[in-house]
Amino acid sequence: MTAAIQVRDVVVRYGEVLALGGVTLDVAPGRVTGLIGMNGSGKSTLFKTVMGLVRPDRGRVLLEGADPATARRRGLVGYVPQSEDVDWDFPVSVRDVVMMGRYGRQGLTRRARPADQAAVDQALERVELTDYANRQIGQLSGGQRKRAFLARAIAQGAQILLLDEPFAGVDKRSEATLVRLLRELAADGRTVLVSTHDLQALPQLADEAVLLLRRVLFHGPVGEALRPDHLALTFGLDVLDQAHIA
Numbered sequence: 001m002t003a004a005i006q007v008r009d010v011v012v013r014y015g016e017v018l019a020l021g022g023v024t025l026d027v028a029p030g031r032v033t034g035l036i037g038m039n040g041s042g043k044s045t046l047f048k049t050v051m052g053l054v055r056p057d058r059g060r061v062l063l064e065g066a067d068p069a070t071a072r073r074r075g076l077v078g079y080v081p082q083s084e085d086v087d088w089d090f091p092v093s094v095r096d097v098v099m100m101g102r103y104g105r106q107g108l109t110r111r112a113r114p115a116d117q118a119a120v121d122q123a124l125e126r127v128e129l130t131d132y133a134n135r136q137i138g139q140l141s142g143g144q145r146k147r148a149f150l151a152r153a154i155a156q157g158a159q160i161l162l163l164d165e166p167f168a169g170v171d172k173r174s175e176a177t178l179v180r181l182l183r184e185l186a187a188d189g190r191t192v193l194v195s196t197h198d199l200q201a202l203p204q205l206a207d208e209a210v211l212l213l214r215r216v217l218f219h220g221p222v223g224e225a226l227r228p229d230h231l232a233l234t235f236g237l238d239v240l241d242q243a244h245i246a
């Protein structure tokens with residue numbers, strides 16, 4: 001099967017810092033792929049490069065054959081950013097955030113048509129936030145905020161979903177809801193790439209895993225990714241002390 005996300009030899013530098021040192025990766029549709037790496041390993045940079053928000057110094061990214069800017073314009077790719085990258089004080093409601101997923105279809109007037117309203121209603125229902133639609137986005141819990149951004153991507157009709165640490169600061173129940181939703185979206189044929197620190201949740205979440213440390217150390221079945229030697233390479237030797245993972 002052709003990869004929905006193709007990353008080829010991508011190098012990204014921030015001044016002196018080498019964030020990605022030649023990443024090559026194919027991400028398949030219809031599956032959840034977990035992206036694992038320690039702080040600073042380049043996970044967010046990889047997402048931003050795939051979104052076209054960061055320009056690689058070398059290499060290229062194709063999303064269903066299109067460059068990231070074109071894919072974004074076509075609404076092909078939806079992004080749930082890390083919480084730190086969002087201004088939670090911004091005076092928008094949950095419904096407004098989800099409606100942003102429809103902007104690409106509304107032209108310059110941004111007038112929401114019945115089809116847009118219906119898509120927003122359905123997306124809110126799918127993530128179980130219908131009752132919170134009129135709340136200011138900052139007045140949600142961590143898990144609800146993630147679900148609101150996921151609803152935006154669903155309303156957009158994005159075929160490729162990128163989620164940067166969606167479980168950080170999220171209670172276990174919200175995490176379970178998010179995992180179920182991501183699995184459903186993948187079963188529908190979407191491409192789901194999700195970064196996480198939560199290695200214990202990985203077997204329930206993902207079909208395959210990518211271990212990242214500025215480049216791809218491993219890409220394959222979750223069971224193999226969690227092997228002690230792979231984790232030691234990815235996180236350093238400390239992780240081996242966590243016997244329940246090893």
Ligand SMILES: Nc1ncnc2c1ncn2[C@@H]1O[C@H](COP(=O)(O)OP(=O)(O)OP(=O)(O)O)[C@@H](O)[C@H]1O
Pocket residue numbers: 014015017018019037038039040041042043044045046
């Ligand atoms: N805008 C920036 N300017 C300078 N350096 C940056 C910038 N963004 C990231 N970096 C650096 O690039 C490296 C990779 O960062 P990145 O945020 O991609 O890692 P990450 O794996 O997402 O980390 P975390 O798990 O902490 O979010 C780090 O050394 C980071 O300090």
